[in-house]
Amino acid sequence: MARTASTGQKIAWTVVAWVIALVIFFPILYTIITSFKTEPEAIAGISLIPSGTFQNYIDVETQRDYFRPFMNSVIISLGSTVLALIVAIPAAWSMAFSPTRRTKDILMWMLSTKMMPAVAVLVPIYLLFRDWGLLDSRIGLTLMLTLINLPIVVWMLYTYFREIPGEILEASRMDGASLWNEIVYVLTPMAVPGIASTLLLNIILAWNESFWTIRLTTTNAAPLTAFIASFSSPQGLFWAKLSAASTMAIAPILIMGWFSQRQLVRGLTFGAVK
Amino acid sequence: MKLKTLMLGACSMLAIAGTAQAQSTTLTIATVNNGDMIRMQSLTEDFTTKNPDIQLNWVTLEENVLRERVTTDVATKGGQYDVMTIGNYEVPIWAKQGWLLPLDNLGADYDVDDLLPSIRSGLEMDGKLYAAPFYGESAMLMYRTDLFEKAGITMPEDPTWEFIADAARKITDRDANLSGICLRGKAGWGENMAFLTALNNSFGGRWFDENWKPQFDQPEWKESLQFYVNLMKDAGPSGASSNGFNENLTLFQQGQCGMWMDATVAASFVADPKNSTVADKVGYAMFPSKEGVDNHGNWLWSWNLAIPAGSTKADAAQKFISWATSKGYTELVASKESWAAVPPGTRTSLYENAEYKKEPFAEPTFKAIQAANITKPTVKPVPYIGGQWVSIPEFQSLGTTVGQLFSAALAGQTSVDDALAQAQQVSTREMTRGGYIK
Numbered sequence: 001m002a003r004t005a006s007t008g009q010k011i012a013w014t015v016v017a018w019v020i021a022l023v024i025f026f027p028i029l030y031t032i033i034t035s036f037k038t039e040p041e042a043i044a045g046i047s048l049i050p051s052g053t054f055q056n057y058i059d060v061e062t063q064r065d066y067f068r069p070f071m072n073s074v075i076i077s078l079g080s081t082v083l084a085l086i087v088a089i090p091a092a093w094s095m096a097f098s099p100t101r102r103t104k105d106i107l108m109w110m111l112s113t114k115m116m117p118a119v120a121v122l123v124p125i126y127l128l129f130r131d132w133g134l135l136d137s138r139i140g141l142t143l144m145l146t147l148i149n150l151p152i153v154v155w156m157l158y159t160y161f162r163e164i165p166g167e168i169l170e171a172s173r174m175d176g177a178s179l180w181n182e183i184v185y186v187l188t189p190m191a192v193p194g195i196a197s198t199l200l201l202n203i204i205l206a207w208n209e210s211f212w213t214i215r216l217t218t219t220n221a222a223p224l225t226a227f228i229a230s231f232s233s234p235q236g237l238f239w240a241k242l243s244a245a246s247t248m249a250i251a252p253i254l255i256m257g258w259f260s261q262r263q264l265v266r267g268l269t270f271g272a273v274k
Numbered sequence: 275m276k277l278k279t280l281m282l283g284a285c286s287m288l289a290i291a292g293t294a295q296a297q298s299t300t301l302t303i304a305t306v307n308n309g310d311m312i313r314m315q316s317l318t319e320d321f322t323t324k325n326p327d328i329q330l331n332w333v334t335l336e337e338n339v340l341r342e343r344v345t346t347d348v349a350t351k352g353g354q355y356d357v358m359t360i361g362n363y364e365v366p367i368w369a370k371q372g373w374l375l376p377l378d379n380l381g382a383d384y385d386v387d388d389l390l391p392s393i394r395s396g397l398e399m400d401g402k403l404y405a406a407p408f409y410g411e412s413a414m415l416m417y418r419t420d421l422f423e424k425a426g427i428t429m430p431e432d433p434t435w436e437f438i439a440d441a442a443r444k445i446t447d448r449d450a451n452l453s454g455i456c457l458r459g460k461a462g463w464g465e466n467m468a469f470l471t472a473l474n475n476s477f478g479g480r481w482f483d484e485n486w487k488p489q490f491d492q493p494e495w496k497e498s499l500q501f502y503v504n505l506m507k508d509a510g511p512s513g514a515s516s517n518g519f520n521e522n523l524t525l526f527q528q529g530q531c532g533m534w535m536d537a538t539v540a541a542s543f544v545a546d547p548k549n550s551t552v553a554d555k556v557g558y559a560m561f562p563s564k565e566g567v568d569n570h571g572n573w574l575w576s577w578n579l580a581i582p583a584g585s586t587k588a589d590a591a592q593k594f595i596s597w598a599t600s601k602g603y604t605e606l607v608a609s610k611e612s613w614a615a616v617p618p619g620t621r622t623s624l625y626e627n628a629e630y631k632k633e634p635f636a637e638p639t640f641k642a643i644q645a646a647n648i649t650k651p652t653v654k655p656v657p658y659i660g661g662q663w664v665s666i667p668e669f670q671s672l673g674t675t676v677g678q679l680f681s682a683a684l685a686g687q688t689s690v691d692d693a694l695a696q697a698q699q700v701s702t703r704e705m706t707r708g709g710y711i712k
Contacts, residue, residue: 040549043524063312064334122346130352215343218302218354219331230334233307 034243042240056244073223077206080145092157110151160194224249300329305359353584362396369404375581376402380596405578406599410619412642413573419557442509445532454509456531460518461681463673468662472571475652486710488701515685541635558638572661574646
């Protein structure tokens with residue numbers, strides 16, 4: 001029997017939800033507000049009313065090229081996501097539908113690579129990239145981000161695939177579907193919400209990744225994370241410009257997230273209610 | 275026939291492209307995001323016009339990220355950078371490791387003897403220059419002339435810490451949100467430890483004795499740290515343990531500090547009427563010393579341009595460094611912007627220039643830099659060079675750890691005695707581990 005909430009309860013929950021959402025969103029909101037302030041205003045203290053200057057955006061645009069890092073971010077995050085999905089879908093399929101005694105161990109091992117601090121492998125990776133000529137290249141960075149996010153992608157897909165009844169796949173096999181047809185025509189369409197949310201989340205993760213993207217690039221492949229980092233300064237007032245640069249860097253992913261929130265929420269809550 | 279023609283055409287295009295590429299050299303320059311560096315980037319057209327065969331690519335990063343990034347690259351000979359902006363802390367360590375190329379071809383009109391001796395000495399090894407200074411700084415005292423006048427105090431040119439402490443307590447007005455003194459408290463080897471090391475130098479203390487034994491158990495550290503904590507408690511701003519250069523700059527610009535001791539480069543910010551509410555009320559004096567100790571802290575920092583050993587474009591890189599650190603560049607900045615915007619602290623000729631001398635901070639900056647001697651930072655003998663830092667690779671991490679202990683003492687989370695005892699313990703362990711203490 002479904003419980004019915006009173007109007008008062010509904011209003012209370014709505015207010016709570018809005019307050020939580022505002023608290024979570026506040027840093028981003030404040031960054032956007034600060035980007036429209038002058039430098040002395042930005043550092044003067046908390047104020048939600050900017051003077052409305054666009055000078056910071058003009059300064060950021062004239063000081064550094066925005067387009068190249070933007071394109072690098074797009075290519076690297078999309079490229080690494082597609083590559084990760086190509087590897088992860090068959091891997092998650094095999095683990096979900098043909099598990100062995102060691103499947104759980106493999107999954108844990110994959111996840112354990114995320115537990116190591118990235119800086120611990122900085123020098124070996126840097127040397128490999130140097131020797132293979134991958135430093136400051138989009139291909140190198142795409143590969144790196146693919147490998148970094150692969151464990152999460154496999155885990156997410158594995159969780160979604162487990163929700164799909166194995167009998168449906170069996171039925172397709174009995175109808176004579178090959179392995180390829182089974183994955184492409186039966187499994188994938190059924191897992192679309194899960195794959196979509198994995199794809200979106202992976203794009204966001206790749207877009208925001210800053211450790212490797214800053215350390216393995218100089219100019220040619222430097223994405224928007226490096227663009228933001230270039231506006232941080234130890235001496236002088238650059239908060240407003242830094243905020244403008246950050247706003248420009250997060251705007252594309254924020255807009256993408258806004259439009260795809262339905263898919264994101266659907267995917268993230270997929271299988272939550274049985 | 276058609277195919278053959280097409281192939282021939284394609285080959286010639288490739289050959290032309292190849293030749294064009296061979297003629298043009300692209301330099302990748304890593305730099306920090308400081309005002310002077312940004313200005314240099316906007317003025318590079320002057321360089322590229324004079325050197326049409328050299329293109330410039332800039333990589334601008336936050337100081338700590340840049341340091342980590344270029345260290346990785348130079349240590350692995352990654353060859354990603356042709357020119358790097360590094361501090362005078364790194365230069366002797368990296369030159370000794372063979373990570374930097376000597377600058378022996380800066381051109382006939384470079385006038386290397388014009389470089390300020392105190393700055394130049396930190397960039398040379400075996401008589402060879404391994405980095406060229408882009409701008410230099412020492413530390414000095416900036417104070418509010420109006421507040422001093424109101425309190426009836428006259429700032430001597432060469433103040434003592436005792437005088438400063440009295441004046442700070444007198445000026446402090448908690449009701450008016452005015453602190454008598456603002457000093458760095460944020461933990462970090464380049465933050466609070468820069469100031470506290472200079473303070474301790476001026477009290478006659480040192481980081482290590484001649485045998486690399488840490489000296490935090492000696493009376494000078496106890497005296498200087500206790501003095502700092504007491505003074506900040508009585509006359510410092512609230513939350514001082516999280517204040518670094520930028521935070522204090524803001525407080526001073528907003529008229530909330532009576533005095534501020536920090537890098538000389540701050541002078542051009544506090545005297546800038548666009549951002550500072552006290553621009554016309556700032557006086558300058560030497561970094562204080564303790565009564566009876568002839569030492570002004572020996573704070574000396576310079577941002578320098580150097581060529582990593584992995585670069586294959588050393589000739590072009592030297593041309594660029596020569597341009598950016600030359601007398602001609604200072605004249606270029608003065609003509610395009612103003613004399614106040616010229617990168618300070620590297621050349622004697624700048625301080626002999628009548629136009630530049632009109633800037634109120636020019637003379638005090640020059641005096642502060644001249645007074646600094648990083649080869650003899652304190653009255654007692656030391657086995658290291660460095661004013662507000664110690665030129666050993668371990669200092670970045672050790673300095674930050676000790677900085678955290680001292681920041682906690684300032685915040686009242688631990689006592690001065692405990693902080694010093696822990697600092698002694700940590701540094702003894704690190705120095706033993708590093709093989710300095712046998």
